[in-house]
Amino acid sequence: MSEAHTPDVGMGPAEPIVSHHYRTREQQDETALIGMWLFLAQEIMFFGGLFVAYAVYRYKYPITWYEGSAHLNFTLGTLNTVVLLASSLTMAMCVYSTQVGKWKQQVMYLVSTIALGVVFLGVKVIEYTDKYNHGLMPGINWDPDPGLFTDPARTQLFYVMYFIMTGMHAFHMIIGFGIGAVFIYLCAVKKEYGPNKYLPIEFFGFYWHFVDIVWVFLFPMLYLISSP
DSSP: OOGGGOOOTTOSOSSOOOOTTOSSHHHHHHHHHHHHHHHHHHHHHHHHHHHHHHHHHHHHOHHHHHHHHHTSOHHHHHHHHHHHHHHHHHHHHHHHHHHHTOHHHHHHHHHHHHHHHHHHHHHHHHHHHHHHHTTEETTTEEOOOTTSSSOHHHHHHHHHHHHHHHHHHHHHHHHHHHHHHHHHHHHHTSOOOBTTBOHHHHHHHHHHHHHHHHHHHHHHHHHOOOOO
């Protein structure tokens, strides 16, 4: 084994852990993997319902959807896309560092992932604040300038979908922060995970990548609507 892949001392258990109700490590890992994919499947169904509702209304009101999208901040949306893609990279590097037993890199990449997520939410706060200040927040402060939209009532529906979809995405990110904070403690203080125990980190990576993929769909759906 080369020096680059030499596990750090004290990182994770010395031997693979197999719970008493499993016969082999492979059976245990396969069971956990199936459970994680089932969890992600129900998350896909949840966001899939929102995507279908969005698609139906966009088909019915193409001009309304175009006008609503035109007043979103494309620059901030693009910035957030880059930030989340970067966080997926650092998350993947965290998983790899765990598998090869590199403790310092594991912690560094995990902290970087959470930090990039915080940046993403910070940008969303800026966007939400701007919408509130311009009277484009349905149910709270809906008072767009006269003549801004062809049909303000229908355009409000676009922003309802915008805040629901991006808000649920942000909520999933906040959940990720909580899970990530626990992993940072277990990795940085306990050195809990390493080559013989890395699935929990890998599954957190699955969750984080899923949240990022959802945004990859949300960005063009909301920010890149062309003129009908």
